[in-house]
Amino acid sequence: MSVLQTSGLKKYYGTEPVVKAIDGVDFTVESGEFVSIVGSSGSGKSTLLHLLGGLDRPTEGAAWINGKAIFSMKDDELTIFRRRNIGFVFQSYNLVPVLNVEENILLPIALDGDKPDAAFIERVVETLGLSEKRTSMPNQLSGGQQQRVAIARALASKPAIILADEPTGNLDSKSGMDVIGLLKVSGEKFGQTIVLITHNPEIAQMADRTVRIEDGKIVGGAAR
Amino acid sequence: MIFGRRRRLLAKLDAMLDEALAGTFDAQNYDESLLSKIEAKTARFLDASRLRREQVEADRERVRALISDISHQTKTPLANVALYTQLLTEQDLTDGQKAIAGQIAAGAEKLNFLIQSLVKASRLESGILKIEPKPGNVYYLIESAANQCAALATAKNIALTAASGEPVTALFDPRWCAEALFNLIDNAVKYTPESGKVDVTVTEYEMFVRVDVTDTGRGIREEDLPKVFTRFWRAAESADSPGAGLGLYLAREIIAACGGYIKAGSEYGRGAVFSAFLSKV
Numbered sequence: 001m002s003v004l005q006t007s008g009l010k011k012y013y014g015t016e017p018v019v020k021a022i023d024g025v026d027f028t029v030e031s032g033e034f035v036s037i038v039g040s041s042g043s044g045k046s047t048l049l050h051l052l053g054g055l056d057r058p059t060e061g062a063a064w065i066n067g068k069a070i071f072s073m074k075d076d077e078l079t080i081f082r083r084r085n086i087g088f089v090f091q092s093y094n095l096v097p098v099l100n101v102e103e104n105i106l107l108p109i110a111l112d113g114d115k116p117d118a119a120f121i122e123r124v125v126e127t128l129g130l131s132e133k134r135t136s137m138p139n140q141l142s143g144g145q146q147q148r149v150a151i152a153r154a155l156a157s158k159p160a161i162i163l164a165d166e167p168t169g170n171l172d173s174k175s176g177m178d179v180i181g182l183l184k185v186s187g188e189k190f191g192q193t194i195v196l197i198t199h200n201p202e203i204a205q206m207a208d209r210t211v212r213i214e215d216g217k218i219v220g221g222a223a224r
Numbered sequence: 225m226i227f228g229r230r231r232r233l234l235a236k237l238d239a240m241l242d243e244a245l246a247g248t249f250d251a252q253n254y255d256e257s258l259l260s261k262i263e264a265k266t267a268r269f270l271d272a273s274r275l276r277r278e279q280v281e282a283d284r285e286r287v288r289a290l291i292s293d294i295s296h297q298t299k300t301p302l303a304n305v306a307l308y309t310q311l312l313t314e315q316d317l318t319d320g321q322k323a324i325a326g327q328i329a330a331g332a333e334k335l336n337f338l339i340q341s342l343v344k345a346s347r348l349e350s351g352i353l354k355i356e357p358k359p360g361n362v363y364y365l366i367e368s369a370a371n372q373c374a375a376l377a378t379a380k381n382i383a384l385t386a387a388s389g390e391p392v393t394a395l396f397d398p399r400w401c402a403e404a405l406f407n408l409i410d411n412a413v414k415y416t417p418e419s420g421k422v423d424v425t426v427t428e429y430e431m432f433v434r435v436d437v438t439d440t441g442r443g444i445r446e447e448d449l450p451k452v453f454t455r456f457w458r459a460a461e462s463a464d465s466p467g468a469g470l471g472l473y474l475a476r477e478i479i480a481a482c483g484g485y486i487k488a489g490s491e492y493g494r495g496a497v498f499s500a501f502l503s504k505v
């Protein structure tokens with residue numbers, strides 16, 4: 001079953017000359033897959049991720065998440081849809097500084113006015129090695145630990161898909177491997193579909209499938 | 225008034241769905257209300273899902289039986305082929321006949337290895353084999369895996385060095401992970417030319433213990449890197465070497481079942497590094 005699908009996705013900027021950031025991308029992600037999108041800086045990979053996550057609207061084309069055409073939705077519908085169906089992990093951890101680790105993890109669920117699944121959250125926190133950090137504040141944590149909180153937060157609401165944009169960009173290579181490893185391991189453990197964007201081939205290679213993007217176009221990929 | 229009632233109803237429905245998700249749902253109201261009707265239908269729907277799950281479980285049971293039949297029923301005929309080939313080679317044979325008998329023996333051995341690996345793989349996949357990770361010393365794991373490769377390494381004059389030191393603890397299933405690591409080291413020794421080097425080293429991370437198996441073989445092409453852990457995949461150059469293309473696949477499945485992961489890195493022509501990351505929590 002495909003969780004994410006795009007058809008003829010295009011994002012152009014400016015008029016003369018037109019910058020074709022994304023130029024006709026057809027792309028499918030199956031349920032439970034861990035896919036990496038690899039490309040150099042300026043290849044259009046971050047633009048693509050923003051489109052996939054409904055953070056930006058395309059010039060042309062469509063994208064479906066769990067069969068729902070996201071660009072047909074109004075902005076406020078899309079915001080709620082995003083909160084319930086897409087987990088984001090960015091290069092900057094985007095934790096709320098005045099909330100502790102546990103409160104940060106539960107925030108998206110609280111925003112939805114929902115009750116957290118305590119047993120599930122417990123497993124997520126444990127898998128990410130945060131059991132002893134529950135009451136710590138973000139500024140007491142290392143970069144790798146903060147990113148692990150961000151991953152836990154993304155997993156907590158059991159989204160249809162997690163989109164990770166250079167999640168190791170601010171980390172040294174050791175913490176980076178830790179973070180990517182946990183993303184991979186927890187994705188497998190919780191059956192979570194993940195799309196990872198990176199410029200680092202070593203990190204990209206850890207996905208089940210790698211898609212290469214250049215000049216806004218998909219130029220190659222290897223099947224699992 | 226009306227709004228209050230409506231909110232209560234919606235809250236009740238929300239609670240029902242929470243129960244359904246948690247698997248604790250039970251129809252409570254039996255009356256002429258719409259809510260009671262919804263409860264009854266929900267219970268029916270959940271029953272149907274449960275039946276489907278049981279069906280899947282029954283299918284898995286059949287696969288389990290089939291795998292055990294295959295491995296059991298092929299054992300004797302395969303052993304016979306090997307035995308009678310052996311007896312045949314002890315007869316007075318011409319060189320041509322000996323060569324043919326040798327081919328039969330090699331084929332039987334390959335088939336045996338293939339069936340063993342396939343049975344292991346499907347047992348792992350179908351969850352029939354329980355892998356139980358427990359805290360243990362990684363150096364001990366490395367030692368037991370490296371020891372099994374020592375003979376082949378010596379025969380090829382390959383310097384096989386395995387790291388040792390103060391105990392480093394990670395979660396692994398000793399028997400299965402020794403096999404996974406053995407597959408990595410055996411692979412490295414197999415694809416490293418004579419007088420080469422294979423090193424097994426350990427690096428400790430915050431969340432994982434990394435075990436690297438580094439060789440001085442020909443390495444892996446970049447485009448092949450994502451494929452090396454696929455079932456039955458073999459590099460075009462390796463077609464003549466023994467193997468079925470299941471070792472790395474099995475290694476990956478085993479390490480993943482222990483909460484870790486595995487990756488490969490290589491610069492073509494300059495050897496390869498296979499890294500197993502074992503979870504610490």
